Amino acid sequence: MSELNQKLNEVFAGKVVRKDLTKKIKEGANVPVYVLEYLLGMYCATDDEASINDGVERVKDIISRNFVRPDEAEKIKSKIREMGMYTVIDKVEARLNEKKDIYEAVFSNLGIKEVIIHSDYIKRYEKLLAGGIWCIVKMSYEFNEETRGVSPFVIDELTPIQLANMDMDELYEGRRRFAKDEWISILLRSVGLEPTKLDNRVKWHMLARMVPLVENNFNLCELGPRSTGKSHIYKEISPNSILVSGGQTTVANLFYNMSSKKVGLVGLWDCVAFDEVAGITFKDKDGIQIMKDYMASGSFARGREEKNANASMVFVGNINQSVEVLLKTSHLFEPFPEAMAYDTAFFDRMHCYIPGWEVPKFKPEHFTNEYGFITDYLAEYLREMRKRTFGDAFDKYFRLGSNLNQRDTIAVRRTVSGLMKLVYPHGEFEKEDVVEVLEYALECRRRVKEQLKKIGGMEFYDIHFSYIDNETFEEHFVAVPEQGGGKLIPEGISKPGHLYTVGRSDTGVFGVYKIENEAVPGTGKFEKTGIGSNRGARENLGIAYNYFKANKKSISSGIHTDTTDFLMHIQDLQGVGMTEELGLAAFVSLCSGALRKPVQSQLVILGSMTIGGTITKVDELASVLQVCLDSGAKKVLIPMASAVDIPTVPADLFSRFQISFYSSPEDCVFKALGVD
Incomplete structure (x- = not known):
């Protein structure tokens, strides 16, 4: 026996079982895990190999004789x-x-x-x-x-098949005997997984799956590839949760039956999980509305009565394409049925979105052969912890940043509370323990908010979640890995002729574009690549080059277009489609390349120009600035004509940039190059 197994058997004698025993019998009998382990706990609660073998045979005999096939x-x-x-x-x-x-x-x-x-x-x-x-x-x-x-x-x-009673003081005292990593390993082994085969981040995803079982009215979403065990814990591990397969249900079944006056599943189970979210349908027209009401408040109105319930809601399903493709073409809630797919009010009620694509497809080595809690004991521990709350666990050390609204704050506090109940049920933890949980909770809620911004636009602009240290007042921002954060526009000075702009694509979505221009000895040719068949983009680049040739002397007498070839490539960094709004940025790029002088670091140039050099203002300035921020921009050049739209930009967003206004194409060049 390993040291951890020995300690677990010593501290929780009679409440643990070797999980390979469950696995062996489970493979030959279609019996829920908690049924098997109830029997294994009765007959195999020992570390004596001979007694275990006798107990296993007894359990097999009971199942073969008494389990009804x-x-x-x-x-x-x-x-x-x-x-x-x-x-x-x-x-x-x-x-x-x-x-x-x-x-x-x-x-x-x-x-x-x-x-x-x-x-x-x-x-x-x-x-x-x-x-x-x-x-x-x-x-x-x-x-x-x-x-x-x-x-x-x-x-x-x-x-x-459930535990008769639960001594929580015994559990708290037992928890004190284990280090944090040991306790996490025990929890994961208790649900059948082998922690040594999972990296640290995946372990936290597995713990997050358990939060709906330990936290009241917690709304969780996990979408990802097949064969990653998304629904396993809700179907097999806990007798206190129910998995609604197939998706179709009724208000009477889920919430309240008006004729029998009985509360539905949400009043009788700790957790109601929906498998295959793509198939969720209600026979009642008001089903989704009642579900939204319940997810927001834990209550729902039927007839003249308002009912309360504590069940958490879990939505699991499959993503059929890569996350990169989904982020470029749609949003991460896209697998939900059409009735919900663009309902921001529904998704705003999600407290946590687990990135299922980060979980490996389960293989035999991912399932443990070591000791873990009997599933019944685990289930009762989780159920008892629902009576406590750890939502204020971080208040002693941190406060949340200004970008989190009331719903965001509730979501983060509930996720923190659930994870702390799992890992620190005895309520003893240090500042660094809280940081780990708080950052994970902020990330899971921000993932929801990022998708809401894609669906609902500027209504959900405040996605830059952070927490502030109460001692140092230092603000820490939490990113979402799949969004790429500020990687599109990296820190540091770019090469001369290289710069970034934001424009509306031919699909109607705002995108980030990188213009790369190289000035080489030649005969005055201007070659354009990367724009495909977009005629508007080609025409605007032509306007930029013609204006550049006609007005180069107003920039510098050292620019010579007859003896230089300009090779320009446009890169659609987000794959949203090409934009026509390239003229002004292309003009600045030509000047930068010809002068061999780079533009300022992390700069985005906004606006467009006509053939005569007239500047046109930016459409939907607030949305464009949000795209700039998400892409990592620190400085933005805006046409003077757009100054009238500044009041439409949220103050928090506007204050994130060093903003300069320009009045003409030449003025834009000088300010982009940092020339007074």
Whole structure:
């Protein structure tokens, strides 16, 4: 046994299991993990190899004899009849038969229904009424000629496959015996994963998947490639969550049934997860609206009543193309159904977006053979932690930056709270521990905000999330890896003739373009590449060159166009399509290349010009400046004609740049080159 396994068995004796045992039996039996580990915890809670082997055989025997397989249902029913009493393991769902005023149970694999179940079980285990739960059931058979309409199967004893009680003080004390990395390894092994095969960032993604189980009213989204285990934890690991497969549901099933006056899944489960988000549909027209209401406030109105519930909402699904392509052509919520795909109000309620594309496709080595908590113990620990909150964990050390609005703040606090409950349930942590969790939470919320900006435009301009140290007052900004941050326009002086501009592409989207101009000895030729078949771009570059030849003396007497060839290449840095708005920036590029003098570092030149040198103002200045900021620009040259639009730019955005105004093409050249 490894040192960590020995310590885990010592500190949490009887509450851990070797996960390879689960895996071995699971491969031969289609039984939920928490059912298997309930049995393994009863018979294999030891480190003695001989006892473990005996226990495994006992569990296998119980499963083979008592676990009901659908194809053997008739055989089991016969055993109940012939033996008088028999124990089965099956999924049991209860329904109220209001005509007879009794509760009736339906056995999923056994295929029997209308079995009378005592109301005491319903009161103790309400989930029987919502989707059903796995149980160990002692059943007998009593046929009576006088009651032919009643099922002869009788439930003598029903035990849900869940832990009877949970001592949280014992868990807190046990947590103190482990280092942070050891505890994270234990949590990951408890859900079947091998932490030594995952890098640190992926470990945090796996922990984030568990946050909806430990945090009330937490809205999580994870989209990524297939075979990365996105829905596994919600279906197999916790008996307190339910996976809605296929996507189609109703308001009555999910929220509230007006006729039966019963709260739906959100009131009976800790977590409701939707598999394959592309297929989510509501039979009711108001379904999405009610879901938005619930995701925002944890409550919903049906008829005259308003109901509250604590269930977290999880949305998982597949991305069928690379993230790079999706970011260039659409947004990261694109796999959602059409009714939601451009609904910013719906996506704004997401607290966390896990980048599923960073999770490796699971192979056999990603699953652990080491010890971890029995799934039941883990599930109860997560459920008990829902009663606590760690949302204020960072307040002692940090405060959030000015770009976070109320919804952003709530999202970050809930993500921080959930991760802290998982990793530091005993509430003991240092400043550097908080930083790690806070930066991850800010990134996951910013990923949501970045996509909202793509869908909703300037309404969601404030995406530059940060936190401020209470001691040093230093502000730390948190980036989103897939967005590229400020890499498009790097720091440092570019080569002469190289510069950046922002313009509206032929697809209607604003994009960043790099102009590269080389001045070489020649006969006065001007060659243009990179613009494809865009006639408007070609014409504007021609206007720039003609103006350059006609007005070069007003820039410098040292420019000679007859003995120089100019080779210009336009690069669409974001793949959004070519723009026509290149004339003015191309003129500055020609001057810079001819003078062999570079433009200022991290500069973007905005605006366009006519053949006579008249400057035209920038359309949608606020949106264009947002693109400049996202691309890493620090300085911006704006035409004087656009000064009237400054009030439309949010003050926070405008203050991010060193802005200069120009009145003519020549003025623009001098200011771009830093010439007074």
